[in-house]
Amino acid sequence: MGSLFAIGGCGSGSRAPGDDEPPLSGGEEEPDAGSSTTGGKGGAGGGAGASGGAGGATKMDASAGGSGGARGGAGGNVPDGGVIVPPPPIDCAGALFCENFDTYPTVTTIADRQKFGPWQATLKTGATMVLDGLQKVSGSSALHVHIDNTVTAGGRLFASGNRPIFAAKPTHLYGRMMMYINPNGTSVHWTFFGASGPAEPSSPVAGIHTQYILSSLAGRTPNTYAFVYGQSNPAGYHDCSSRATTQMPSTWACVSFELDSVARKLRMYKDGAATPILSIDDHGKACVPPTNVNDPWYGPVVNQLFVGAWSFHPMNAPLDVWIDDLVVDTKPVSCPAPPR
Numbered sequence: 101m102g103s104l105f106a107i108g109g110c111g112s113g114s115r116a117p118g119d120d121e122p123p124l125s126g127g128e129e130e131p132d133a134g135s136s137t138t139g140g141k142g143g144a145g146g147g148a149g150a151s152g153g154a155g156g157a158t159k160m161d162a163s164a165g166g167s168g169g170a171r172g173g174a175g176g177n178v179p180d181g182g183v184i185v186p187p188p189p190i191d192c193a194g195a196l197f198c199e200n201f202d203t204y205p206t207v208t209t210i211a212d213r214q215k216f217g218p219w220q221a222t223l224k225t226g227a228t229m230v231l232d233g234l235q236k237v238s239g240s241s242a243l244h245v246h247i248d249n250t251v252t253a254g255g256r257l258f259a260s261g262n263r264p265i266f267a268a269k270p271t272h273l274y275g276r277m278m279m280y281i282n283p284n285g286t287s288v289h290w291t292f293f294g295a296s297g298p299a300e301p302s303s304p305v306a307g308i309h310t311q312y313i314l315s316s317l318a319g320r321t322p323n324t325y326a327f328v329y330g331q332s333n334p335a336g337y338h339d340c341s342s343r344a345t346t347q348m349p350s351t352w353a354c355v356s357f358e359l360d361s362v363a364r365k366l367r368m369y370k371d372g373a374a375t376p377i378l379s380i381d382d383h384g385k386a387c388v389p390p391t392n393v394n395d396p397w398y399g400p401v402v403n404q405l406f407v408g409a410w411s412f413h414p415m416n417a418p419l420d421v422w423i424d425d426l427v428v429d430t431k432p433v434s435c436p437a438p439p440r
Contacts, residue, residue: 197265197405197428201231202239208232210255219257226251229408235422237278237352242424245409249285249418254410260403265428269401271300272363275428276356276435277407284350285417286318291328291410292421293357295428297400299331300361308333310400312359312366316348317341323348325355327366327380329397338391342384346370346377354435361399372435 192198199217207216209230212223223229227247236242245255260266265273273295296311309332317326325346331338358367366380380397387393405428409421427433 192425192427195427195429195433197259197263197426199407199426200239201241201243201424204231204241210257218259218261218263220259221255221257223255224253224410226253227255227409229255229257235280235282235352235424237424242278242280242422243407244420244422247285247290247409247411247415247419249415252287252411252414254290254408256406256408256410258404258406260405265405265430266403268430269403270430271361271399271401273359273402273428273430274357274433275359275426276354276433277426278352278354278424279348280350280352280422280424281323281348281420282350283418283420284323284348285415285419286316286321286323287411287415287419288413289315289317289328290323290412290419291315292408292423293355294406295359295400295402295404296330296406297403299398300401302362303396303398305331305333305398308398310361310398312361312397312399314355314357314368315341317343321347325368325370325377327368327378327384329384331398336390338387338395340384340387340391340393340395340397342378342380342386344368344378356433356435358432359399359402361401364397364399366397369435 197218204216207214209228210216210221210223212221214221221229227245229243229245231241232244233240233242234244243257247253247255275293277293279292291313292315294311294313296309298307299305299310301307311328311330313328313330315326315328316323317328318324324343325348326341326343329338329340354371356369356372358365360366364380364382366378367376368378369375370377382396383394384397385393387395407423407426409419411419
């Protein structure tokens, strides 16, 4: 496999000689909430969509688990004894942003542009987005996004505006989420979490929109954790990336992160391990031309978060992603210990 894998939002690029990764195409940036897209068919659905539910951040249910449904039953891992043990939820008391997707009794199927709690949805034809209990870690529901085979589509929830997490104009965030993927379909690039805003004021591109994005970069390989960087520079969109060697499993996993815009330091961890599965210091390993791979990843003053699943290239197979117990803060956030 070639050493270069340039992809971000995703722009057009070229492969190094001998690189067996598929060529990139597109030119689109990460969509913002409220973009003109329409919901489509596919995947597990729910009842009629509705707006409503409690506003603001929510505190996770202290009890874990509950029975599941299709695609693996109860939301947990199966140890050698054969008993399903859900990963424990974390106590998010005092966290600036915490979401367990359990406080919206009127929300099932989520429509494009729908608003509930701190969220506004963006949905594109070929994907569905619901709150359901087919897989979950705590309480009754998790966010579930399905993307059909062969399509370029997705569903996301965006949070912005008057929220405690944004009040101090943060440039250094920590967070974690529980994520379950099954079926584990791939595309060249799909995203599951991001933080964005104007570049922090000490950078030479202060005020330009920038994004730190947690993603999968796969190509012909299984889904693999990655960071992607986007910068909406007037001279041309900066579209850069760096990929871990750790593959994304079809079981519950806790993904935690640190995003430091001023130091340009990004870390991603899995299941509470002390050693990161991916580290970025100043810049990543690849960029879509003409951006130089050594160009710094100037980070944002964060004023928007998103969570969900969105593919920027046609899917090679269907993808279903559940996300639960999301916590974002300005102090370190830990993953629960994996079940034994």
